[in-house]
Amino acid sequence: MSPHTAVDRLIFTLDLEDHIGTYRRDARFVGNTISVLDLLESLGIHGTFFAVARIAETHPELVREVATRGHEIACHSYDHRPIAAETPESFARKLRQAKDLLEQIGGQEVVGFRAPIFSLTRETVWAIDLIGEAGFEYSSSVLPASNPLYGFEGAPRTPFRWPNGLFEFPVPVSSFFGACLPFLGGVYVRYLPWAMIASAMHGLPDAVVKWTYFHTYDFDVDGPFTRMPGTSMATNLSCWLNRRVTGPRLARLFASRTSGGFREVIASETVSFAPWSPA
Numbered sequence: 063m064s065p066h067t068a069v070d071r072l073i074f075t076l077d078l079e080d081h082i083g084t085y086r087r088d089a090r091f092v093g094n095t096i097s098v099l100d101l102l103e104s105l106g107i108h109g110t111f112f113a114v115a116r117i118a119e120t121h122p123e124l125v126r127e128v129a130t131r132g133h134e135i136a137c138h139s140y141d142h143r144p145i146a147a148e149t150p151e152s153f154a155r156k157l158r159q160a161k162d163l164l165e166q167i168g169g170q171e172v173v174g175f176r177a178p179i180f181s182l183t184r185e186t187v188w189a190i191d192l193i194g195e196a197g198f199e200y201s202s203s204v205l206p207a208s209n210p211l212y213g214f215e216g217a218p219r220t221p222f223r224w225p226n227g228l229f230e231f232p233v234p235v236s237s238f239f240g241a242c243l244p245f246l247g248g249v250y251v252r253y254l255p256w257a258m259i260a261s262a263m264h265g266l267p268d269a270v271v272k273w274t275y276f277h278t279y280d281f282d283v284d285g286p287f288t289r290m291p292g293t294s295m296a297t298n299l300s301c302w303l304n305r306r307v308t309g310p311r312l313a314r315l316f317a318s319r320t321s322g323g324f325r326e327v328i329a330s331e332t333v334s335f336a337p338w339s340p341a
């Protein structure tokens with residue numbers, strides 16, 4: 063792999079879910095997904111959409127539209143419950159159901175999995191074999207730093223392979239004033255000064271695979287303020303403010319970089335995955 067390839071690649075990913083949790087026919091995430099698809103088309107970007115499989119039931123046409131526009135459909139669980147909230151039995155059953163549903167509706171093989179809220183941690187490593195047994199080839203579920211919600215401190219920050227062969231793309235993280243942040247997530251892209259994002263991008267080692275993770279609400283410039291169940295006012299405000307900068311910053315991030323989904327990146331054989339086992 064040439065350093066040039068590593069430096070210039072950025073993968074667009076989005077978690078396709080209804081963050082309000084209603085999954086109503088007229089929910090705002092539907093129109094927002096179409097706006098994101100239009101924006102990506104105008105920028106010539108293809109990426110990976112991690113869809114909550116429930117959407118394949120409530121909004122099958124939306125999942126089809128994402129696939130038809132040339133993006134990879136991957137799985138973001140059946141109903142967005144963190145791994146720790148499941149038993150191994152319920153996790154395995156719902157994961158298979160989710161994969162089947164997304165494949166049926168999206169019309170493409172689904173080989174990627176992202177745990178809700180990056181909830182694959184040291185406490186839930188039992189899920190790794192189940193993800194492999196369900197037929198997934200890669201995961202994008204580990205935040206390799208300490209985090210108030212879910213983090214996997216000590217996990218590699220470069221792509222690696224679990225003992226069962228499953229590929230893992232860890233969330234890109236960088237230090238900002240002593241805090242290790244997943245700075246390519248939508249909320250960070252909207253709030254961090256551009257110079258800090260640009261400097262963090264350049265500071266990442268070549269072996270790190272860089273990827274964004276947005277949500278449809280990041281692009282919902284006219285959306286009203288809403289409360290997400292079980293979250294603080296500060297979380298809800300940060301989710302709501304500063305959305306107008308998302309589109310321009312996305313364009314700037316991808317201006318001189320190649321895109322493509324995770325599946326393509328694996329197929330390109332330009333990334334090396336070192337074996338790693340959580341001791």
Ligand SMILES: [Zn+2]
Nearest residue numbers: 077079178179
């Ligand atoms: Zn999610």
